Amino acid sequence: MTATQAWTTDQPIVRIADVYKAFGAVDVLNGVSLNVMKGEVICIIGPSGSGKSTLLRCINALVPINKGSIQVEGQEVHDPKLDKLELRKKVGMVFQQYNLFPHKTAVQNVMMAPITVLKQDKTEVEARAYALLKKVRLEGKEHSYPGELSGGQQQRVAIARSLAMNPDVMLFDEVTAALDPETVKEVLVTIRELAEEGMTCLLVTHEMGFAREVADHMYFTDRGVIVEQGPPKEFFANPKDPRTQEFLGQIL
Amino acid sequence: MSGTDLPVLLPAAQRLTERARREREVGGPIPRLQARHGVWLAVILIFSAGAAGAQAGAEQESVLSIMLKWTPLLLKGFVFNLAISFLAMVGGTIVGALLGIWQISLLPPVRAGSWLVTQFFRNAPWLVLLFFCMFLLPFQVEVFGLVIPLPDWIKATFGLALPVMANVSEIVRGAIQSIPSGQWESSESLAFNRRQTLWQIIMPQCIKRMLPPWMNLYAILTMATVLASVVGVSEVMTLTGQVLSAEGGRTDLLVPFYSYILLWFFIYCYPIARWTVHLERHFAVKT
Ligand SMILES: Nc1ncnc2c1ncn2[C@@H]1O[C@H](COP(=O)(O)OP(=O)(O)O)[C@@H](O)[C@H]1O
Ligand SMILES: [Mg+2]
Numbered sequence: 059m060t061a062t063q064a065w066t067t068d069q070p071i072v073r074i075a076d077v078y079k080a081f082g083a084v085d086v087l088n089g090v091s092l093n094v095m096k097g098e099v100i101c102i103i104g105p106s107g108s109g110k111s112t113l114l115r116c117i118n119a120l121v122p123i124n125k126g127s128i129q130v131e132g133q134e135v136h137d138p139k140l141d142k143l144e145l146r147k148k149v150g151m152v153f154q155q156y157n158l159f160p161h162k163t164a165v166q167n168v169m170m171a172p173i174t175v176l177k178q179d180k181t182e183v184e185a186r187a188y189a190l191l192k193k194v195r196l197e198g199k200e201h202s203y204p205g206e207l208s209g210g211q212q213q214r215v216a217i218a219r220s221l222a223m224n225p226d227v228m229l230f231d232e233v234t235a236a237l238d239p240e241t242v243k244e245v246l247v248t249i250r251e252l253a254e255e256g257m258t259c260l261l262v263t264h265e266m267g268f269a270r271e272v273a274d275h276m277y278f279t280d281r282g283v284i285v286e287q288g289p290p291k292e293f294f295a296n297p298k299d300p301r302t303q304e305f306l307g308q309i310l
Numbered sequence: 311m312s313g314t315d316l317p318v319l320l321p322a323a324q325r326l327t328e329r330a331r332r333e334r335e336v337g338g339p340i341p342r343l344q345a346r347h348g349v350w351l352a353v354i355l356i357f358s359a360g361a362a363g364a365q366a367g368a369e370q371e372s373v374l375s376i377m378l379k380w381t382p383l384l385l386k387g388f389v390f391n392l393a394i395s396f397l398a399m400v401g402g403t404i405v406g407a408l409l410g411i412w413q414i415s416l417l418p419p420v421r422a423g424s425w426l427v428t429q430f431f432r433n434a435p436w437l438v439l440l441f442f443c444m445f446l447l448p449f450q451v452e453v454f455g456l457v458i459p460l461p462d463w464i465k466a467t468f469g470l471a472l473p474v475m476a477n478v479s480e481i482v483r484g485a486i487q488s489i490p491s492g493q494w495e496s497s498e499s500l501a502f503n504r505r506q507t508l509w510q511i512i513m514p515q516c517i518k519r520m521l522p523p524w525m526n527l528y529a530i531l532t533m534a535t536v537l538a539s540v541v542g543v544s545e546v547m548t549l550t551g552q553v554l555s556a557e558g559g560r561t562d563l564l565v566p567f568y569s570y571i572l573l574w575f576f577i578y579c580y581p582i583a584r585w586t587v588h589l590e591r592h593f594a595v596k597t
Contacts, residue, residue: 118499146501157496161514171500174510216496223500 210241410482
């Protein structure tokens, strides 16, 4: 299970198998399994506290697991010998609270990790940072500090910052949950473009309309287990489990 | 609890609570110098000098000329106080910053050890630490066959640097822990290692939070340098005592001389205190 095979694109890029996680006496994940193929977009929905954030955090080893296996590109994430930094170069993550570095401008936020972590050439990184900010429609905001940007703009800087590392997989943890309704859309547009370009995305979201549009596969979690899953059409049209029905009924 | 949900709490009591909280943070009384304190000192100086002059007989030297005569010597002593305060501050800050960072180390023994050292020196009275250094440090040390003398003032500087170190350690630890955990998380997920996160992300954000309490600490330290007179270092208080006895122990000179010295300390510390208040307000508004 922990052996590292050579990974090929016909295998899942993220393979989660029977993962358990408890914080002290609180069981948060109770045997979660899911696979994501390269270029796939999966959406995870579920009530608050059901362990969605914890699951994403386990994938880039921010949180250790108690049992089970998580592999990214065939590498066992919780192998003690694994270089976590190497893993995190491949897996980008965007948070609900943006977590931009407040003492750096937008473009500096994007440039920092490639220069510090990847030791890339500064002028090359700078050019890429400007291009990324343009891609997320923040032309002209390059030299603004996070405090001077709206929530939606900050979140797009955070996405650009993550993309600057050229990740193979992106994790989005309720990235629009803290935003004003008007700015939610601009962030969703950015994510949809990424998805269309073939980026592998794991999204935790409450935006059901958006999930229905972009997802290749839906997952519904409750109390640390995946209750129901399926292609979005079927998943939304006739959910089988009463818990899914109830949750969708509340939120739609 | 914001305090506003307790209507019985008078504004004055609120101020006291707030002040006590911040003094706990800094680890000592925060000097709250105001311009009127300086005015009072000047008034006392003028009146006491005038009174001493009126008492003095015609054959005696005027108070003013006595004070002027000794001013160069006393100034030398005062500069000595400032030198001690600088050195103790620099040394205490460097070691204290390290201790503060060790207090959040991932290695439990390092964390526990630096916490213990910090708590010990933070809670020991400054004068006790001063005596401790005066009597426990040798009068000279030998490094690679080189004999370096340790005069009393160096020992006193060590003694004062110890509490500075412990307080800086707490200031640094408190500032680091006040940074939201999301900053650590996002740095980690961008593959920063702990050292890069600390020095490039966390510490730069800490500086502005640390500056006001650090400057407060410096003002406290400057005033505490007169403690060195107790252990016989010839700083300004010691010299003032010597000058007074050289002048035949005239009691009428006591108040003018000591208020004169106090005024110097005031003139030195007041701008620091004002700037600290300014910085605190500035940062309070911004975040
Ligand atoms: N670092 C932590 N320490 C202790 N408990 C945690 C920690 N992180 C999350 N939890 C707990 O785990 C449960 C699931 O949290 P989370 O994964 O954030 O759920 P979701 O993202 O689905 O709302 C919650 O009960 C939460 O209190
Ligand atoms: Mg969450």
